[in-house]
Amino acid sequence: MIYLELFLSFLLIGFTSFGGMSMVPLINDQMLSHGWMTASEVADIVAIAEMTPGPLGINCATFAGARTAGISGALVASFGVLVPTLTLAMLAAVFLTKFKESRLMNHALYGIRPVCIGMIVAVMVQQSMNNYAGALLGFLSWPALVIGLVCLLVLLRFKWSVPKTILLAAALGLLLCGLEAAGPLPI
Amino acid sequence: MTKQQWRRALPIFLTFLKFGCFTFGGGWNIIAQIQKEYVDKKHWITDEELLDFTSVGRSIPGIMVGNASVLFGYQAAGVPGALAALLGIVIPPVLIMLGVVYVYDLVKDNLYVARAMIGVRAAVVPIIFSAMMKLFKSGIKDLFCGLIAVGAFVLCLFTNLSNVLIVLLGAVAGLAWQEVRYRRDLS
Numbered sequence: 246m247i248y249l250e251l252f253l254s255f256l257l258i259g260f261t262s263f264g265g266m267s268m269v270p271l272i273n274d275q276m277l278s279h280g281w282m283t284a285s286e287v288a289d290i291v292a293i294a295e296m297t298p299g300p301l302g303i304n305c306a307t308f309a310g311a312r313t314a315g316i317s318g319a320l321v322a323s324f325g326v327l328v329p330t331l332t333l334a335m336l337a338a339v340f341l342t343k344f345k346e347s348r349l350m351n352h353a354l355y356g357i358r359p360v361c362i363g364m365i366v367a368v369m370v371q372q373s374m375n376n377y378a379g380a381l382l383g384f385l386s387w388p389a390l391v392i393g394l395v396c397l398l399v400l401l402r403f404k405w406s407v408p409k410t411i412l413l414a415a416a417l418g419l420l421l422c423g424l425e426a427a428g429p430l431p432i
Numbered sequence: 433m434t435k436q437q438w439r440r441a442l443p444i445f446l447t448f449l450k451f452g453c454f455t456f457g458g459g460w461n462i463i464a465q466i467q468k469e470y471v472d473k474k475h476w477i478t479d480e481e482l483l484d485f486t487s488v489g490r491s492i493p494g495i496m497v498g499n500a501s502v503l504f505g506y507q508a509a510g511v512p513g514a515l516a517a518l519l520g521i522v523i524p525p526v527l528i529m530l531g532v533v534y535v536y537d538l539v540k541d542n543l544y545v546a547r548a549m550i551g552v553r554a555a556v557v558p559i560i561f562s563a564m565m566k567l568f569k570s571g572i573k574d575l576f577c578g579l580i581a582v583g584a585f586v587l588c589l590f591t592n593l594s595n596v597l598i599v600l601l602g603a604v605a606g607l608a609w610q611e612v613r614y615r616r617d618l619s
Contacts, residue, residue, distance in 0.1 A: 259494045263595055293532055293539070296549050298455045299525020300495045307529035316530060323526055329494030330502055330518065337488055337499075338506035338514060348614070349607065354484055356580055356606015358571040360599055361487035363584025365564050368460055369557050370589060376553040392554035400562040407465045408454045411555055418551020419544060 247314045248321045254279065255306045255325030262302070272305050281313045302326045388421035440509035441516035448501060448520025453528075455497060455521070456552050462497050462521070464563035466504060471566075476508050479570035491599040497521060576609055 254275045262268040269291055276282040282290075294304035303323055310322030344350040377393065379386020392414050399405040399413065451465045463486055470476045477485075485507075489499035498518055505517030532539060539545055572578050580602055587598050 261493065263490065263493060263496065289536075293529075293536070295553075296539070296545065297525060297528050297532060298453055299522075299528070300455070300497045302495045303498075303522055303525045304529050307526050308533060311530055311533045319526065319530055319533075323522065326495065327498060327518070327522065329492065330498040333492045333494065334489065334499040334502040335506065335511070335514060337492055338503045341484065341488065341503065342507060349611075352607045352610035352614070353603040354480075354606065355573075355577070355610050356602040356604070357487045357599055358480065358483040359577040359581035360584040360602030361483045361490075362564065362568060362571040363581040363586075364487070364490065364588050364595065364598070365460065365463075365560060365567070366581075367585050367588035369560050369564070372553075372557050372560070376556060386550070389550055389554040392551050393558055396555040396558040397561065400558055401565070406468060407461055407559055408450065410559060411454050411456060411552055414551040414555035415548040416551070418548045418554070422547035422550050 248318065250279065251310055251314060251318055251322045252325040255310075255322045256328050258306075259302065259326040259329045268302050268305065272309075276309060281309055286312075388418065388425050391421060392417045434510070437509040437512045441505075441512040444505055444509060444513050445516035445520045448505075448517045449524060450520075452521045452524035455525075456556055461556060461559040461563075462500060463567075464559045466500075467563050467566060470504070470508070477504065479567050481507065483567055483571050487599050487602075491596040580605055 258268060258271045258275060262271050269287075273284065273287050276287055277284060290305050290308045291301070293308070294301045297304060303326065306322035306326040307319045310319035314321070377385055377389045379389060381387045381390070395417060396410050396414055400410055447469060451462055454465065455462050463482065467479070467482055471479055471482055485500045485503040489503055490496050492499045498521060501517040501521045502514045505514035509516070572581055584598050584602060587593050588595070
């Protein structure tokens with residue numbers, strides 16, 4: 246029964262990973278051992294997941310499910326990968342609300358909040374190394390750098406929303422990368 | 433589940449549907465989108481609570497974006513709110529991926545898609561940064577918090593420690609430090 250297999254497979258992926266790229270080895274393992282995909286197809290999905298909005302886990306589940314068992318396969322696989330969210334995160338939500346006023350909870354959160362800031366900065370560093378890689382000075386991409394600065398300006402100075410900023414960034418990407426491809430900078 | 437919660441669930445669903453279309457870059461920018469909409473504009477939650485959702489969501493298995501959405505939705509409108517937020521964030525990527533499966537080969541190596549994506553990726557770090565700027569003040573209240581943040585950053589970037597462990601370390605550090613101060617003040 247392909248649906249049950251898909252569901253269990255992505256349930257396992259969901260419970261044993263913590264989002265983002267940490268899912269890739271698990272997905273790779275499951276897809277290859279079931280013969281649902283080849284290694285290069287898995288690599289392709291990761292690339293496509295980067296191009297489309299949404300969490301990597303959902304993107305992979307949808308893609309793998311659809312390739313193996315059509316639209317219902319996609320839904321079953323996506324549901325599987327969401328089970329931890331529907332159970333554990335829901336429990337955590339109840340727990341967090343219930344003990345919000347407790348002293349110990351507040352003391353723990355006092356230590357957890359700065360961890361979150363540290364993690365966000367770490368993600369920014371990792372993302373920067375991927376997103377601004379190019380040829381300028383041997384390691385930077387000038388279109389990406391210019392777009393990054395423009396986005397920073399519209400976000401902080403003009404308080405643009407995230408969707409608006411992303412659309413602007415996509416348009417600038419088309420324009421500036423077109424220019425870059427047309428020839429070297431006139432300076 | 434009260435009537436008021438169900439009434440609140442629909443607008444949450446619609447807003448998260450919009451968020452779901454623009455969660456590029458590992459989904460961290462969902463934090464920026466929630467902050468703009470529900471901290472700055474609607475004042476449903478505080479920066480502190482958003483930090484809690486993020487770090488708790490990150491340390492539960494499964495999809496971090498989904499977990500954070502459930503934590504937020506539950507706080508805003510109970511179980512209906514949690515389900516509304518999760519459905520909203522998940523439906524757009526599932527639909528988009530289903531579309532991509534059928535035009536996979538067309539999109540995969542398309543030059544213009546690639547250029548637009550360079551722009552979108554370049555926007556991810558500024559978007560996360562704009563959220564971090566505001567979260568900084570509520571997460572880091574004193575020198576001790578600053579030290580925790582630096583520690584978390586280093587552990588995240590330079591070791592293979594899992595995020596769960598790092599969040600737990602932060603919780604233990606916060607508990608220990610605050611309990612000692614609390615007891616000292618009592619005596």
